[in-house]
Amino acid sequence: SPSxxxxxxxxxxxxxxxxxxxEHFNTFFNTAAEKLLHHTKTQRSGVAQLNNSFQGETLTNWPLASHEEVLTIVSSLKSTSSVGIDGVSSKMIKFCINEISKPLTNIINKSLFQGEFPTKLKTSKVYPLLKNGSKQEVQNYRPISLVPTISKIIEKIVLARxxxxxNLNNLLPERQHGFISGKSTTSALIDLIEHTIDNLEKGHTVTSVFLDLSKAFDSLDHRLIIQKIKSLxxxxxxxxxxxxxLSKRxxxxxxxxxxLGAERTVRSKPQMxxxxxxxxxxxxxxxxxxxxSDLPKYLESHCYxxxxxxxxxLLTGSKSSELLDINTYIxxxxxQQYCDSNDLVFNSSKTKLLAxxxxxxxxxxxPDLQRVVTTKHLGVILDECLSWRCHIDGLCSRLNSAVFALKRIKAxxxxxxTKTAYHxxxxxxxxxxxxxxxGSTMENLERVLIAQKRAVRVMAGLQPRDSCREAFKSLRILTVVSIYIIEVINYAASRGNLPRLSAVHDHHTRRGNDFSLPIHRTALFSKKPCYAGAKLFxxxxxDFKNCDPKTLKRRLLDWLKDKSIYSLDEFKTSMNNFH
Incomplete structure (x- = not known):
């Protein structure tokens, strides 16, 4: 917004x-990564260890785009009024797509066929956004970049190919959860927590090293990017x-x-x-x-x-503290070596170790790492006991602020x-x-449930001590316990890795769709999403178990909205009565 x-x-x-x-903003934003690389230059070689043993089918030419594909891509764009340097918004393109779809398809196919990205689409418009601190210090701002909308359309076409x-050549890294279909921050956290608990179940002590890569997206060497792409x-x-x-951007x-009520816009000169x-x-x-994508393979013999x-x-586990120290250090x-070879900046002073x-x-x-007892990662707060208390403290604070906002909205x-605002x-x-x-403790769930009841009472116009079970039902809102039940059951049914009884028994059994639950020794193991979900399933x-995951989720959703479940014990009792 204008200042x-x-x-x-x-x-x-x-x-x-x-x-x-x-001009000063542009120079600062454009040279920050280069200066950081120069400042931290030690053994950095800029010569990556490449995997040159590609065995699959190479892709030499892009398949051309159809008129229908372009229409589908354009319809998938968010309708916004923000514009890049060309002054064209997605809202404008969607409004007149029927008139421009054919010439747009021709432009896209010319780019694909010739292997050339349009020069006019290679300039980004950047806004400075204040992060915190003094408005007069350039380092307190971060760049918000807008690329031309037509650039996004061409990129989406290329991304699909x-x-x-x-996928055809099985090249997507299994341990990478970012920007990959079917994966998310939640799947990354589940991978992290379940692997940690599996190690603790074996009697291991575990170190989790949270790497800090400074300006990772901005520091990549274009030459190395092309080498990596070629190796794929x-x-x-x-x-x-x-x-x-990538070139001449x-x-x-x-x-x-x-x-004095008049808006003035100023642009810097373009910088490459x-x-x-x-x-x-x-x-x-x-x-x-x-x-x-080659980082996990580079590290996997020493950590997960x-x-x-x-x-x-980086997760490392061992029954020996000496061996764990050594493996964590390695x-x-x-x-650090990988970052040096790939022109990435490894910031050891901000890298944290949670044991x-x-x-x-x-x-x-x-040495050089921060030893911590709690750390924030991908939006959750992890602690050295996996108790989740610190996370619940922060969550309840945000929920209480939301209840206050709901009161004002309700008025x-x-x-x-108001219900839309609640969601x-x-x-x-x-x-x-x-x-x-x-699944951590009932105390954690109850703390969140108390805040949720306050929100429901606000929406239903109830007094602080009034029961709100019926309000949950009439508003068709799931309790926090019900949300957890649906999430873990859906995870176990669709993505969990536990076998069904029918797979471990060679004779027919009436409960063949049930999951086979492994014997375990730690309480934490029973809180793993795959185990907790399977147990509730x-x-x-x-007839619920016989459903496919999508139908199961819908039926469970309808059933739980009618019940207002306040605890897992209450859910178990309801299931016993159901039978």
Whole structure:
């Protein structure tokens, strides 16, 4: 949004000239990664260890786009009024797509056929956004980049072909959860927590090292990106297209100022972007994922890496504290070597180590790393006991703020609008990560349920001490316990890795659809999503168990909305009565 007064400290002087301010922002944003690389240069070689043993079918030419495919891609765009340097919004394109679809398809196919990305679409428009601190210090801002809308359409067309090639040749890294269909921050957290619990179940002590890669997306060397893409089976016209897409890209900074009621817009001169993947683009995050796709294999003999884009955790477990110290040190050292070879900046001072297990206090303090007892990762707070108490503290604080906001909304809005606000500002926070923390303790669930009851009482117009069971039903809102039940059962039924009884018994059994639950010794094991979900699934009526996962989720949803379940024991009793 426009500022009333842009001022920056430049070379010790406070400057308010809009042109100079825009130029200074552009230079700072464009050179930050290069300066960081230069400042941290130690053994960095910029020569990656590439996998040159590609055995699959290479992709030389992009399949051309059909008119129907372009229409589908355009309809999938979010309708926004924001514009890149070309001044064309997605809303404008969607409005006139029937008139422009054929020439647009021709432009896209010309790009695919010739292996050239249109030059006019290679300039990004950047806005400075204040993160925190003084408005006069340039380092307190981060760039928000807008690429032309037509660029996004071409990139989506290429992305579909890129993913098809990667899936066909099984090239998507299993441990990477970022920007891959069917994976998410939640799947990354489940992978992290379940692997940790499996190690604790074996009697291991576990170290989790949370790597900090500074300006990871901005520091990538274009030459290395092309080498990595080539090693994944792209050649000829497809490789040429990526070279064209990354080369000779520019960015300008645009700032707006309001003075005496009039808005003034100033743009900097274009600067060539020599590093990184384009921010705000469709392909940028995917190119980062491909760039680091060889990292898990590089590390897996010494640790278990879990990645979501550049958020990387190295898990190591052992029954010996001495061996665990050594393996953790080797894993971190190898991660450092990988970063040095790939022009990535490994920030050891911000890299954290969280230890779990009975020998955690016997571990040696790691050099240059932060030893912590709690850490925030992908939106949840993890602690050394996996108790989730710190996470619930933060969650309840956010939920209480949301209840206060709901009271104000209820006073001026319709019941329908208030319920929509509930889902947006309350339940969205409640749902995140519930598949993990929801099974921790009943105390944690009850704390969240108390906050949820307050929200429901606000919407239903009830007094603080009034019962709200019927209000949950009439509003058709799931209790936090019901949300957890659906999430873990759905996970076990659709993605869990436990076998069914029919797979472990060679004779026919009436409960053949039930999951076979492994014997375990730790309480934590029973809280794993795959185990907790399977155990609750086994309680369901037979006709529920016979459903496919999608139908099961829908039926369970309808049933739970009619019940207002307040505890897992209550759910188990209801299931016994159901039978």
């Amino acid at each position: 009333t007064n842009w001022q920056l400290e430049i070379a010790g002087e406070v400057v308010s000239d809009l042109g100079k301010v825009a 890129l993913l098809e090639h990667l 089976g792209f050649e000829g016209s497809t490789l040429k297209w990526f070279q064209s897409y 520019y960015q300008i900074v645009e700032i707006k100022q309001v003075q 972007v020599k590093r990184g993947v384009p921010q705000g683009s469709v392909l940028g995050p995917v190119l980062f994922v491909l760039f680091t 890496p879990v990645m979501f884009a550049d958020d990387t955790v 894993a971190v050292s190898m991660a 779990l297990g009975r020998l955690k206090d016997e571990l040696t303090e790691p 001026v809005a319709t019941p329908t609008a 947006a500002i309350f339940e969205s926070h409640l749902r995140y990560g519930i598949i993990l923390w929801g 086994n309680l369901l009526p037979q």
